[in-house]
Every structure is written in structure tokens, then in C-alpha cells.
Amino acid sequence: MPATPRIVKECPSVENTVLVDSYQSQYPARYSLEDNDKHVLHAGGEGYEISVDFSRVKFMDANAQLVLESPVALFVLNSTFVIWAKSKNLGLELPYTLIALHAIKDVDGVPVLYLQLIPCLLFTTSGDSEYVETLDLLIREGNATEQGVYETHAEAATKHKSAQSLLLKKYSIEEIYDALSTCSALHFDSENESDGYESPSSWITKDTGSQLEIPAHWVNSGDADDLGMDAELEEDGEAGMNIDVGETPAIGVRRRNSDALCSAEFSKARRVV
DSSP: OOOOOOOESSSOOTTTEEEEHHHHHHHHHGGTSSSSSSSEEEEEEEEEEEOOOOOGGEEEEEEHHHHHTEEEEEEEEEEEEEEEEETTTEEEEEEEEEEEEEEEEETTEEEEEEEEEESSSEEOOSSSSSSOOEEEEEEEEOOOHHHTOOOOOOHHHHHHGGGGOOOSSSSEEEEEEEEHHHTTTTTTTSTTTTTOOOOOOTTTHHHTTTTTTOOGOOOEEEEOOOOOSOOOTTTOOOOOEEETTTTTEEEOOOOOOOHHHHHHHHHHHOOOO
């Protein structure tokens, strides 16, 4: 099952998060390993807006709705994807296993980030389909007024070590998408790591097992060396066994070491002048 998202009241900051370039240069040997001490920021930005189709929403947590209806900052971390609403001092932390799909969608000639989220405790969807109805989000760059809700980088760095001091630049929608692709690849659903494919024997149950037709010649008594056990051993006989391939019997013969030795000596004798 996917991990559960949660409402957070503290956004990523310079105290607990480092930029991916800095982390890679400081800890090159540990770059690809999970580190619980520091979050790693792959991409982000401030002044984004989110569109949600609430007509398909059956239930949504009140705080989650506040976040999604506000101008937000995005933090693509190695651990989770954080959507932070500074005006509400709230954030939505999404595990990557909860994101069923992320893509770039063209809306009126403008690229937007399209996300499909699996229903969870914070929100559920309604639908008559036999498939899981996801919660669809469209994330686009906001206008100048919405971006003005946030402090400038200089103000944030001067006043306090805030999340905005991490966002030294605003990443494009394409860069956000690329970062999501990178971080999503680091996570998988441990209970569904086979990507939906069942093992060949997983469907064999008590009810279906009796329906299997097993050819009689497949049944073995369990003895590994039971080939021709009832037949008398011949001292000088050829070692072999019958193989039933369809309805055409074939006989495999193993060459004895003594035969090979004689053949080798014969070959040597022919080369002697």
C-alpha cells in the first residue's frame, strides 16, 4: 500500500534541507543512498497555483483543501513532495508512492504539471468505475500578484532561515517534472514491487488446483535416480534414457569415458609415421 500523506506545519528549511548539488559535492559516496539526517532538494519554486476538480471529490481534509486552494511553493525532496501554503502556514506532504502519475500537460499553449494522486485518508474520490478514481491536480506557474505573497530571497535570508532561502531560483514546470521523475524512481511500493504482475503459481489455489490436468508421464515418485530402476544393470551396456517428446520417442546416449579414450588412442596411432 502507498504511504500515507500528512499535513505539516513546518516547511523545508536550510536547517534540515540541502540543495542536491551541494549534497552531491559534499557526500559523493552517499549521494545515491537514503539519508535521514538531511532532506535533499532536487527542485522547487514559489508562486504556483493548483487546480482541483472538486466535483470528483467525495471527501477532503479541511487543511488539505486550504493548501490546495492557496498559492503554494513546491519542494521536490528526495524523500517526499511538499506543497507548502505560506499564507496558511500549512503544507501537504505527499509520498511518491501516492503519486500514480505525473506528466506535463498543455493547457491553452502553456505547460502545466499534471498529477494523479491515489485516494487516501486525507481525500477520497467518487466514481462508478471499477478502477481506482484518482484525485487529479493541475499545477501551473502563478501570476505576479500570487508570487508577491512570498518574501523575496534576500528578505527571507535576512529575517530568518526560512524555506524560501532554499529557493535560490524558480524552477520551470519542465524542471519540476524532471525532478519528480528522478525522485519517484528512488521509491517503490514494497507490497506491489512486482508492478502488478503475479507469479505464475500465485493463482493456483485450493479451488483451482484440482482443475489442472497434469500428464501422467510428468508424475515422478520423487527418487532422483529412479530411471530404469526395475531394469537389470548391464556391465557393458550404454547409459541412456528414453525421452517422450510428443508422441515421438527419442533416445539419448552418453558416450563412455572408455570409448573416448580408445578413440583418442586410435587417433594418435594414425598420426604415428
